[in-house]
């Protein structure tokens with residue numbers, strides 16, 4: 485059994501991790517930590533887990549938790565994982581971090597968008613944890629930077645098009661929508677029911693911090709520098725991300741050949757489903773699952789390829805993907821403990 489410790493277990497991604505890990509056949513959860521709820525029964529905080537997970541929340545004593553764990557999941561806000569990674573690798577254990585702290589190849593890009601980075605242990609071998617793209621690099625890693633939710637939907641949506649040279653690399657426009665759980669469980673004015681219900685708004689326009697993360701991975705896939713226009717929107721639903729991506733199809737390709745290329749690219753992937761002609765993803769069809777649905781269309785009027793992708797921000801966009809990464813790090817089939825469909829309706 486893989487011994488797992490979860491830090492920041494009481495947030496939205498934390499409870500989703502516990503929901504998945506508590507039923508994972510190869511996992512024993514050995515400790516969960518909380519600042520505000522140390523000493524509380526986890527299932528008193530989250531009664532949906534009664535009978536599935538009955539440990540108490542501990543105070544955060546990293547040394548003890550790391551000692552008894554094979555792998556640590558950190559579901560803390562940005563800026564906490566660098567120091568934690570130093571401690572984890574010093575004890576020859578592994579870290580899967582759900583924040584942005586280890587998502588960037590170039591630390592100066594992280595520092596520009598998020599803030600300063602302390603000195604890091606040379607033994608850290610970091611990987612961007614999108615298994616569909618970086619599976620081979622996961623094998624030698626001890627620290628996983630689990631991708632952001634919007635980037636997961638966008639990168640999976642564009643990967644075949646850029647890797648296989650189906651589209652022009654310039655002028656990509658991404659319009660994404662997220663449910664409110666994407667903002668975490670700390671109450672803010674923006675997230676109050678009366679503010680977001682019956683309302684849709686764009687935010688972070690032309691400056692959202694997922695832009696450099698998306699550009700890093702798309703540039704890797706294309707083999708050249710990619711710039712994108714990315715506009716996220718907050719929509720009145722609890723979970724889900726839908727990204728609609730507009731790009732220019734190169735001459736010589738048809739929607740049929742694009743769909744065939746996408747199907748071939750993802751043919752061995754358990755979690756990515758390329759929909760048929762005239763079918764378009766709905767967040768409802770990925771709700772609660774680790775799946776990503778991709779729909780494709782060609783606008784003959786403008787020559788644009790339109791790619792639509794849907795995920796659950798808390799599962800494929802965070803905790804499900806983190807468990808998929810753990811499975812890969814420990815040599816298990818990636819779908820272990822994740823082989824469940826969306827909740828419908």
Ligand SMILES: NC(=O)C1=CN([C@@H]2O[C@H](COP(=O)(O)OP(=O)(O)OC[C@H]3O[C@@H](n4cnc5c(N)ncnc54)[C@H](OP(=O)(O)O)[C@@H]3O)[C@@H](O)[C@H]2O)C=CC1
Nearest residue numbers: 492494495496497518519520559560561583666668669802
């Ligand atoms: N929500 C989403 O859809 C996604 C989130 N992420 C990332 O995952 C991470 C967790 O997000 P999410 O679960 O939504 O966040 P939440 O705000 O819901 O939870 C964060 C948890 O971290 C703990 N925490 C907060 N501040 C501190 C602190 N200063 N020291 C120690 N613990 C602290 C809190 O636990 P307690 O109150 O018990 O102390 C809280 O439960 C973030 O980095 C986020 O950016 C990534 C992809 C998607």
Ligand SMILES: CC(=O)N[C@@H](CCC(=O)OP(=O)(O)O)C(=O)O
Nearest residue numbers: 583584632633662663664666667
């Ligand atoms: C709806 C909403 O507010 N979503 C969050 C994205 C959550 C996430 O993945 O953020 P990190 O990159 O910090 O991990 C946002 O736009 O900041």
